[in-house]
Amino acid sequence: MGHRWIDRPLWMLVPGAVAVFVIVVAPVCLTVILSLLDLNVSTLREWLTAPYHGIQNYVNAFTAPSTLGVSLGRSILISSLFSVLTTAVILPIGMFAAFSVHRRFRGSGLVRAIYLVPYVIPTFVTALVARIVFLNQSGALDKLMRGLGIGNGNTYWLIGPHAYWAMQITEIWATWPFIYLMTLAGLQAIPKERFEAAALDGASRRQRMRHVVVPELAGMLKLGVLLSTLFHFGNFTLAYVMFSSPPPSSVEVLPLDAYYNAFSFFNYGEASAIAVVTMVILIIPGYVYIRSTRMTARMI
């Protein structure tokens, strides 16, 4: 007995599809087109008639340093390092955090709430606080380091090569709870009986960790690592808000590179080329992510 179409109101899908097309699919195609045009402050508003530029924007982006003093290749390196390093450091922190509160104890609710704090504070606020924590001499970190006798308390965290590390430390502080939440969700999905069976069989804590917990968590952790890598590669807010404008070249991640090219120096074509390159780099991890949600979708 087939349903008539009227019984299946598939029109309800239309608003979502239209929204996705208008604000995502069309702009993505348009970025590719813009990246092939000669666009500057005078031609931007008439981009429909701007001269065709071929791959010149890409060549320029890769060969010449941007107005912030960094070439596209260097930006790719900074973004990749930032993304991989952040993920590598937050993975163990988040896992240990989840293990420490998995079994409920008195006050565990409070601890769980505290663990969420860095994650829920808006990134722009974290960046502003970091700006003061990392102030030269008068910031908390330089004061602490001087107190402990490390360095001379004149680290200049917010300029030059140190700026990268200030941003890196801040990002780690702010985002480890993501892995914590993923691990916790994974732990909760493990049937209690599996722990009990292992314990009754006389498995030590270490053996339970190796033979029960890690295999059961593997899927969730892979997803966490993937999402974290994707997410940190696109970091913009922290780099943009934490430093005064223009930011030091050591923090020039890809989105910042594109942003300053477009809105401070009006190299709009080159900025689009950078955006296209960013997207191309993300296609592989993005594809793996979409594949992995297939499992979730099958359950639906």
Add this chain to the structure above:
Amino acid sequence: MAVTTGRVAPARRVSRGVAADAEQLMSPWLCRLVVAVLAVVVLAPVVYMLLLSLTPNSDVAIGAISFATLSVRNYVDMWSAAPVAAGLLHTLIVAGSAAIASVVVGLLAAYPLTRFDFVGRGSYLYTLVAVQTVPGTTLLLPLFAVLSWIQTTLSVNLIGSFWPIIVTYMTFGVPLSTWLLVSYLRTVPRELDEAALIDGCTRLGALRRVMVPIALPAIVAAFVFAFLVGWNDVLFASVFTNDSTQTLAVTLQRFANTTASSGIPLYGELMSAAVVSSVPVVVIYLIVQRFLVHGLGSGSMTGM
């Protein structure tokens, strides 16, 4: 009988002990160490922010914090030092509208996605996931180009108005709320809305009268997540708003770059504005905390 229960009771106690111990994944002292270290690392900057927000600007600039000078003056003065109140209002309008629109669109899509099997159902869901992996700058640049072109040719002022930014936040809000609602609605038995149909409801009526009340927790969670996208965004807001429409995040970002006429950065007031920007979000998160893990499991937390 008595003997039997006498035997069973200790056995149960033992197994309960095993169960509790089995869930203990690290030795107790390691647990305590991890909790202590993380709590200090997490709370130290937060306490520092709170102290700075109560310290006069001149003291913050030289890094002098003393309990003797703590005062709430920053919380009074910041409203006139920067357009914090206007920023707050604009953020509420923009993030609120985007979140409502996202939930409505998401709910409309989630209903057929969980009730019917049709060609393209899987593709629809995957496309929503794919959308979340598109970097923000890839959307920002063409949207800005199109909007400034419309502005020039039709002389309609779009950049600076709320519309583009609301629509942009929906890019993130719609996939998020669709996934969250799909994962929730699929647990609702079909018999419920079929009963409503038999009682003479239309599909839309069934959705509104039956599904919405049942899915209220998921709707609230979807609203919150979509709302926070707008609350936290700087990238789009810094380009699409102007001085009279800037959101709280942009207000604070600009405030950080201003100094008083005396040449002292207004970092004390900046921190009190930062506290005001965080408190609502932290409170909202703590309320919906239990949905967080759920939302993560359904892959709806990207783009944040």
